[in-house]
Every structure is written in C-alpha cells, then in structure tokens.
Amino acid sequence: MALAKEQIRQIISQNDISSVADVYSLMKESFKDILQELLEAEMDVTLGYEKNQKGNLAIDNKRNGHSPKTIKSQYGEFQLDIPRDRNGEFEPKLIPKYQRDVSGIEEKVLSLYARGMSTRDIHDQLQDLYGIELSAEMVSKITDRILPEIKEWQSRPLNPVYPFVFMDCIHYKVREDGRILSRAAYIVLGVTVEGYKDILSITVGANETSKFWLGMLNDLKNRGVQDVLFFCVDGLPGFKEAIRAVYPQAEIQRCVIHMLRNSFKYINYNDLKKFSSDFKAVYNAPTEAAALAELENIKEKWGKKYPYAISNWENNWDDVNSFFQFSDDIRRIMYTTNIIEGLNRQYRKVTKTKSVFPSDSALEKMLYLASGNVIKKWTQRYRGWDQVLNQLIVLYGDRISKYL
Numbered sequence: 096m097a098l099a100k101e102q103i104r105q106i107i108s109q110n111d112i113s114s115v116a117d118v119y120s121l122m123k124e125s126f127k128d129i130l131q132e133l134l135e136a137e138m139d140v141t142l143g144y145e146k147n148q149k150g151n152l153a154i155d156n157k158r159n160g161h162s163p164k165t166i167k168s169q170y171g172e173f174q175l176d177i178p179r180d181r182n183g184e185f186e187p188k189l190i191p192k193y194q195r196d197v198s199g200i201e202e203k204v205l206s207l208y209a210r211g212m213s214t215r216d217i218h219d220q221l222q223d224l225y226g227i228e229l230s231a232e233m234v235s236k237i238t239d240r241i242l243p244e245i246k247e248w249q250s251r252p253l254n255p256v257y258p259f260v261f262m263d264c265i266h267y268k269v270r271e272d273g274r275i276l277s278r279a280a281y282i283v284l285g286v287t288v289e290g291y292k293d294i295l296s297i298t299v300g301a302n303e304t305s306k307f308w309l310g311m312l313n314d315l316k317n318r319g320v321q322d323v324l325f326f327c328v329d330g331l332p333g334f335k336e337a338i339r340a341v342y343p344q345a346e347i348q349r350c351v352i353h354m355l356r357n358s359f360k361y362i363n364y365n366d367l368k369k370f371s372s373d374f375k376a377v378y379n380a381p382t383e384a385a386a387l388a389e390l391e392n393i394k395e396k397w398g399k400k401y402p403y404a405i406s407n408w409e410n411n412w413d414d415v416n417s418f419f420q421f422s423d424d425i426r427r428i429m430y431t432t433n434i435i436e437g438l439n440r441q442y443r444k445v446t447k448t449k450s451v452f453p454s455d456s457a458l459e460k461m462l463y464l465a466s467g468n469v470i471k472k473w474t475q476r477y478r479g480w481d482q483v484l485n486q487l488i489v490l491y492g493d494r495i496s497k498y499l
Contacts, residue, residue: 099134099304103219106310106354110198110236124293126170127170127173127175127467128166128191130166130175131175131176131190131191131305132247133302134175134176134177134178134187134189134190135178135362137178137185137187137188137189138158138174138178138180138187138367139239141180141184141456142156142157142158142185146158150381154363155182156181156182156184156493157180157181158178158180159181160179160365161175161176161177161178161179162176162177163175163177164176164177164193164195164196167195167196167323169194176427177190177192177308177388179223180211181465183455184495185188186416193405202239204217204221204234204238205237205238205241205464206231206367207220207296208234208238208460208461208464209445209461209464209465209467209468210445210468211444211445211446211447211449211461211465212448212464213449214232214234214238217234218234222432227478231440232410234449235457238253238460239456239460239464241460242456242459242460244463245250245459245460245463248463249296249298250318251318252318253285253295253315253318253319253320254285254287254288254319254498255320255321256288256320256321256322256323256324256462256494256498257285257286257287257288257295257320257322257323257324258286258287258288258323258324258325258483258484258487258495259285259286259323259324259325259327259428259429259437260283260284260285260286260295260315260323260325260326260327261283261284261285261326261327261376261434262281262282262283262284262308262311262326262327262328262329262334262435263282263328263435263439264279264280264281265280265298265330265434265442266278266279266280266301266451267280267446267449267452267458268277268450268451268453269299269451269455269457269458270451270452270453271454271455272341275400275451278299278300278301278452278455278458279299279300279301279307280299280442280458280462281296281297281298281299281300281308281311282294282438282439282442283295283296283297283311283315284295284299284434284435284438286428286477288474288484288495288499289476289480290476290477290483291398291473291476291477291479292434292473293470293473294466294469294470295315295320295364296311296314296315296352296439297459297462297466298311298421299455299458299459299462302476303312304333305334305336305337306337308333308334309337309340309341311342312337312338312342313341315341316341322342322344322345322494322495323342323345324346324487324494324495325345325346325347325348325417325428325429326338326342326345326347326348327348327350327428327429327430327435328347328348328349328350328355329349329350329368330350330353330354330357330411330414334347335347335414342385344494345430346416346417347417348414348415348418348429349414349415349416350413350430351378351418352430352433353428354415355371355378356406357407358370358374358401358404358405358407358408359371359404360405361401361403361404362404365481366400366401366478370401373393373396374393375399376389376393377390377393377408378430380419381420382419383416383420384421385414386416387412390405390408390409393405396431405424417429418430421490422486424479424482424483424486425483425486425487426484428477438469439464441468441469442465443464445463445465446458446462446465449478482495
C-alpha cells in the first residue's frame with residue numbers, strides 16, 4: 096500500500112530526514128516496530144484478548160512477559176521482544192521459533208554464488224550492503240542446501256526424443272585431500288521437439304574419456320530418452336563408438352567450426368584470411384560430392400604449403416559429412432556446437448575468479464545455479480523451427496511424429 100505525498104512529507108518533517116542514511120535508519124526502525132506489533136497481535140489472537148484488556152477474563156492462559164531475540168533483516172540486525180505465555184503454547188507464525196533471518200538472505204547468498212562470488216566475497220558483500228555478519232562457513236552451509244535439489248534435477252525424467260543433442264565438457268581444477276586435480280564438467284544440451292533448448296545434464300568427473308561419456312549416454316537412456324536424431328560433438332576419440340553403443344540410429348555430426356580451428360593452427364597468419372575464405376566453399380557446398388570437389392581444389396592450391404591443414408579434413412571426413420544431406424535449416428543447427436559453446440562461455444564467466452574449487456560439490460553448485468540463470472533467458476524457439484520439424488517428420492517418420 097503506497098503512502099500519499101502528504102504522509103511522506105509529514106514523515107520527513109517529523110523525523111528530520113536529510114540524507115539517504117536517515118531514510119535507511121527510519122526504515123529499519125519502522126520495520127522493527129511493525130514486526131513487534133504483528134507479534135503482539137498474534138499473541139492477542141492466540142489468547143483471545145488484547146494486551147492490557149481489563150475485566151475478568153475466563154481463560155486458563157495469560158501473557159508472561161517477553162524473550163529477546165536477535166533478528167537478521169535486509170535492514171541489518173536488531174532485537175525483537177517475542178511475547179511469551181504462561182503455558183508455553185504460543186508459537187508465532189510470523190517469525191517461527193527457530194527462525195532468526197527474515198531478510199531472504201538465503202536467496203541473496205544463492206544469487207551471489209550463482210554469479211561466481213566466493214564464500215568469502217559473499218560474506219564481505221552482505222556485511223557492506225546489509226550489515227549482516229554471515230561467516231564464509233555459514234555461506235557454504237547455505238549453498239549446501241541445494242545439493243539435494245541438484246541430485247533431484249540430475250535424475251529428473253527427460254523427454255522420450257530429442258531431435259538434436261549437443262555434448263561438450265569444460266575443464267576445472269579441484270582440491271582433493273590436499274592435492275589439486277583436474278576435473279571435467281560434462282555438459283549435455285538438448286533441443287526439444289518444440290524447438291526449445293534445455294540443459295539435460297551436468298556431471299563433474301574425471302578428465303574427459305569415452306568411458307565416462309558412455310556412462311552419461313546410458314544415464315540419458317535410463318531417464319527416458321529413447322531416441323536422438325542428431326548428436327553434435329567435438330572430436331573426442333571413442334565418442335562415436337560410445338554413441339553407437341547406446342543410440343545406434345543417431346546421426347553423428349562433428350563440429351565444423353572446431354574442425355576449421357584445428358586446421359587454422361597450421362596456417363600462417365598472413366594466409367589465414369584467404370584460406371578461411373576459400374574453405375567456405377567446402378562447408379557451404381550444396382552436396383557432399385560438391386564439397387569433396389571443393390576440398391580437392393583447396394588441396395591443389397594449399398596442400399603443399401599446409402598439408403596437415405588439409406589432411407585434418409580428409410582423415411575426419413566421415414565425421415563431418417552428415418549435414419550435407421540436409422537442408423540449410425537443419426544444417427544451421429547441427430553443423431556447429433556454438434549453441435553449447437555459448438553456454439560454456441556463461442559458465443566461464445561465473446567461474447573465472449575461481450582458479451581452484453575446494454571440492455567437486457562446490458563446482459557442481461556453481462554450475463547448477465549458473466545454469467538456472469541461463470535457462471531463464473531461453474524463452475525463444477529456434478528460428479524457423481516449424482520448417483525444421485516438418486522436414487524431420489518427412490525424413491524420420493514415426494521416430495519423431497509419434498511423440499508430437
């Protein structure tokens with residue numbers, strides 16, 4: 096309920112307000128007074144009579160003074176006097192018995208943690224902004240409360256089919272038993288039949304191996320994913336075999352952009368722009384035959400000078416040629432893992448201040464909370480998804496249509 100201008104001016108004149116600090120101080124005192132009055136009102140309702148009410152009261156229970164209680168709020172810490180009754184039956188609903196925080200501080204802690212702040216930084220931020228003294232250990236305990244939520248999210252049922260699934264990982268350092276070890280955060284991102292992006296899984300484990308990916312693919316199967324039309328991946332040895340073992344019908348597309356970057360490592364900087372321009376004729380070719388012809392032209396032009404840049408494509412052609420059989424609408428989605436690299440950039444943004452994580456769970460907590468912030472922004476379907484879906488139905492029939 097908003098105050099009228101006249102009421103605001105009266106408050107200013109009565110309280111000699113001349114600065115923002117004065118406003119904050121007034122709000123703190125007013126907040127405390129309002130809570131105190133609400134507690135007294137709760138006691139009135141519980142006992143059935145108002146404080147200082149006169150007359151013979153036919154009741155078995157009466158007021159029995161107050162107990163001091165220090166409360167944390169968005170306006171800092173202050174003391175409230177919690178009403179007591181003789182029978183010890185009064186339990187206020189406004190501020191339950193064991194609650195000492197009415198600031199929504201847990202939400203603030205989780206929000207700051209999701210943005211990459213360390214427990215020590217969060218402690219300092221809360222102290223500076225709200226005057227709340229919360230140790231780094233308490234901050235860690237607050238964030239630990241989402242671990243069951245992470246476990247539930249990680250095991251939630253998934254859709255029976257995803258037209259596109261992207262898989263990648265990011266590497267981090269984690270402290271364990273006094274040693275600093277390398278860890279891989281395995282990321283699986285799917286596109287639903289409705290055309291929306293969703294993060295299917297985030298798992299922290301040992302460094303990237305095909306064995307671990309096989310376990311993750313089996314986990315997707317166990318959570319209800321019966322079919323995937325396209326897997327879009329980077330060039331991990333054994334990746335193809337792992338996918339074939341779990342989803343034998345799926346098309347596998349290696350990221351063309353990653354392939355280009357690998358080739359560019361062998362190119363002199365002065366030739367890079369021209370080489371890159373020439374190579375567009377390969378991955379923009381209308382058919383695989385035309386692409387191979389363009390690759391042969393590039394080999395004749397650049398092969399002697401940069402043999403490894405060309406052989407990189409020749410040796411991995413079977414992993415990149417899938418998308419030539421599809422229309423431009425489908426190609427734009429499947430030929431690059433940029434969609435998941437964009438997600439990885441968001442993860443790196445919030446983890447860049449952490450050279451080493453204190454534990455696997457600390458890394459999982461930060462990635463999970465950051466994922467929540469990213470997913471909130473994924474409100475739009477893929478552009479032209481209706482055309483893509485219609486083409487997929489024609490190409491794959493019941494594999495996708497029976498789930499629509």
